[in-house]
Amino acid sequence: MNPKYAAITAVAGWVPDHKLTNKDLEKLVDTSDEWITTRTGIKERRILKDETKGTSVLAINAVNALLDKANINGEDVDLIICATSTPDMGFISTANLVGEAIGTKAMSFDVSAACSGFIYALEMGSNFIKSGNYKKVVIIGADKMSSVIDYKDRNSCILFGDGAAAVLLEPHNELGVVDALMFSDGSGKELLNVKRGSAFPYSEEQVMGEHHYFHQDGKSVFKHAVTNMSAAAAQIMQQNNLSADDVAYLVPHQANLRIIDATAKRMGVGNDKVCINIEKYGNTTGATIPLCLWDFEKQFKKGDNIILAAFGGGFTWGSVYLKWAYDAK
Numbered sequence: 001m002n003p004k005y006a007a008i009t010a011v012a013g014w015v016p017d018h019k020l021t022n023k024d025l026e027k028l029v030d031t032s033d034e035w036i037t038t039r040t041g042i043k044e045r046r047i048l049k050d051e052t053k054g055t056s057v058l059a060i061n062a063v064n065a066l067l068d069k070a071n072i073n074g075e076d077v078d079l080i081i082c083a084t085s086t087p088d089m090g091f092i093s094t095a096n097l098v099g100e101a102i103g104t105k106a107m108s109f110d111v112s113a114a115c116s117g118f119i120y121a122l123e124m125g126s127n128f129i130k131s132g133n134y135k136k137v138v139i140i141g142a143d144k145m146s147s148v149i150d151y152k153d154r155n156s157c158i159l160f161g162d163g164a165a166a167v168l169l170e171p172h173n174e175l176g177v178v179d180a181l182m183f184s185d186g187s188g189k190e191l192l193n194v195k196r197g198s199a200f201p202y203s204e205e206q207v208m209g210e211h212h213y214f215h216q217d218g219k220s221v222f223k224h225a226v227t228n229m230s231a232a233a234a235q236i237m238q239q240n241n242l243s244a245d246d247v248a249y250l251v252p253h254q255a256n257l258r259i260i261d262a263t264a265k266r267m268g269v270g271n272d273k274v275c276i277n278i279e280k281y282g283n284t285t286g287a288t289i290p291l292c293l294w295d296f297e298k299q300f301k302k303g304d305n306i307i308l309a310a311f312g313g314g315f316t317w318g319s320v321y322l323k324w325a326y327d328a329k
């Protein structure tokens with residue numbers, strides 16, 4: 001019989017040592033610690049300083065920590081899915097590089113869904129487990145956002161940081177991913193993007209015009225994020241008959257504290273149940289939700305109802321309802 005659920009059975013994260021603080025940013029652009037803190041909730045972010053090292057370095061460190069924690073070898077892993085928007089290269093997935101580093105020849109591929117990448121990948125991994133054909137699936141969220149950010153643009157450089165985290169998914173008959181709601185709407189493409197790729201080949205004009213950097217219309221994105229992320233979180237509660245009291249924790253994408261607050265309010269969930277670590281990492285795109293699971297793991301209890309919610313470029317958004325499967329040691 002196929003397993004009923006896919007459960008997260010371990011989580012681990014990895015961030016570079018270098019901290020880029022709001023005070024450091026005051027020296028780069030016309031901004032202030034006070035503005036950044038009150039408008040976003042961010043105090044500092046981590047940066048992978050070595051320009052020759054890409055997202056795979058973040059991901060490999062996170063996955064090695066995960067394997068250690070779960071006490072398994074790379075060759076035990078039978079699927080790797082890496083959610084990233086900043087792959088090392090355009091051709092060769094970051095998941096492939098992770099597979100090589102940990103010593104598995106299992107299927108591996110990347111998911112490109114910006115800040116919703118991790119929940120998309122989790123939903124996919126969960127269905128692979130439920131097929132009965134996969135027993136140990138590694139889901140990674142990893143991004144080196146500093147590789148696409150213009151540190152002259154105060155509208156965006158204050159928001160992002162680098163990081164990675166990974167979870168192990170295994171079959172379970174009582175606990176795990178119960179439900180997921182995933183959405184996308186490509187009409188948001190001009191409001192949030194990084195124009196690199198086959199339609200935007202490298203040219204002098206592209207680089208001189210600085211079109212290859214991350215671009216967003218912050219105000220519009222903010223409105224879409226609040227509306228869609230909170231609606232997805234509220235909808236998944238409703239369709240699973242969950243009241244605010246039933247929810248133990250909300251683990252939201254960490255883009256802006258005000259977006260997180262609006263989502264929690266719409267769900268009716270108190271601040272004490274909201275997992276927040278935006279102050280120390282900023283927005284790490286695909287990595288925010290697993291980094292948050294890693295930071296808050298010790299608070300979660302076996303059987304806790306946890307809601308994940310995310311919104312990102314595309315647009316992409318969604319929510320996941322899961323029952324936590326273990327008490328951390």
Ligand SMILES: CC(C)(COP(=O)(O)OP(=O)(O)OC[C@H]1O[C@@H](n2cnc3c(N)ncnc32)[C@H](O)[C@@H]1OP(=O)(O)O)[C@@H](O)C(=O)NCCC(=O)NCCS
Pocket residue numbers: 030031032035036039040115154155158192216218219221222225255256283311312313
């Ligand atoms: C980017 C964001 C923090 C800006 O906050 P905001 O409250 O919307 O601020 P606004 O864009 O309205 O700008 C207000 C003023 O602050 C200024 N400002 C913008 N960035 C600033 C900064 N870093 N420091 C100081 N002032 C800044 C603006 O120029 C503007 O000045 P003006 O009124 O003279 O034109 C916010 O819109 C946001 O978080 N958007 C969503 C971003 C996001 O989530 N992206 C990823 C998607 S997952």
